[in-house]
Amino acid sequence: MAAETLDAVPAAPDRAVHVLDNPAWHSLTGRHAALSEGNEIARRYLPEVSPFAAVRSWDDPDVWDAVLDLVGPGQLFPVSGSDPALPPGWEVVARGAGVQLVETDALRPRPDDEAVLLGADDVPEMLALVERTQPGPFAPRTHELGRYVGLRRDGRLVAMAGERLQPGGWTEISAVCTDASFQRQGLATRLVLDVAHHIHERGDRALLHAAEANTRAIAIYERLGFQLRRRTVFGTVRTPSR
Known part of the structure; x- marks a missing residue:
């Protein structure tokens, strides 16, 4: 069977490897290690926390066995920012183009007095808002990844934002x-x-990910002071059934 690939925009050949080139891995092996499971090659968040997962390097000859050991046969595994050639029996299930944005000096953060902290008691409302608006994956314990805040109108949660991946020195707004x-x-x-x-306030810098097709959101983020760092790909593969 011919190798199957996920299309991606390659990094510039002279660009040094950076934590933001593999943010999920550095988050899973760093601040969020206690919310993850896996091995030294492949890790994922606990399923009730997030569907995100990552590998140390797709160039590692043992990576496919490590992923299979982690998720089992016939299961899904996310692939982002890379273009691995899949071995026989592996299947590309989904792919999509995305962008990674990072803050610039033009960003002017400020606290919002009306924003309320969201936690475990707010999960049903958070999940309902996510279901209505579809901002991306959100699980019952996703709020444990960082600080989540919302705005209410007549007691109803109508807007939300929070923190997801936290690779060294950076925090993703999601x-x-x-x-x-x-x-x-x-x-x-x-x-x-x-x-x-x-x-x-805790000494990190902010980043964002967005679907490339979500041009309205990207334009808003750029006006706020974020800029494109790289174009990337978000995909999902299925492990072979044994």
Whole structure:
């Protein structure tokens, strides 16, 4: 069987390897190690925390066995930012183009007095908002990855943002979403700036990921002071059935 690949935009050949080239791995083996499982080659978040996973390097000759040992036969495994040639029996299930954005000096974070901290008691509302708005994967314990905040109207959660991946010195702003009835009021912008403020307070810098097709969100992030660092790919492969 011919090798199957995931299309990706390759990094510049002279660019040094950076934690942001493999942010999930550095998060899983760093601050979020206690929320992960796996081995020295492949790791994933606990399923109730997040569906994200990563490998140390797709060039490692033992990587395929390590992934198979981690998730089992016939299971899904996410692939991002790379273009591995799949061995026989492995299948590409999904692929999509994305972008990675990082803050610049133009970003002006600020706390929002109306933002409320969200936690375990708010999970049903958080999951319902995610279901309505589809900002990306969100599990019952995703809020444990970092600080999540929201805005309420008449007691109802209508906007949210928080922290996801935390590779050394960086924190990803994620789950940015607003209920359709409350969009174009600047609520998401306020929450992004609030989350970024608290990221700065602990000495990190902020980054974001977005689907390449989500041009409206990307334009908003760029106006806030983020810039494109790299184009990437988000994909999913299925391990072979034994």
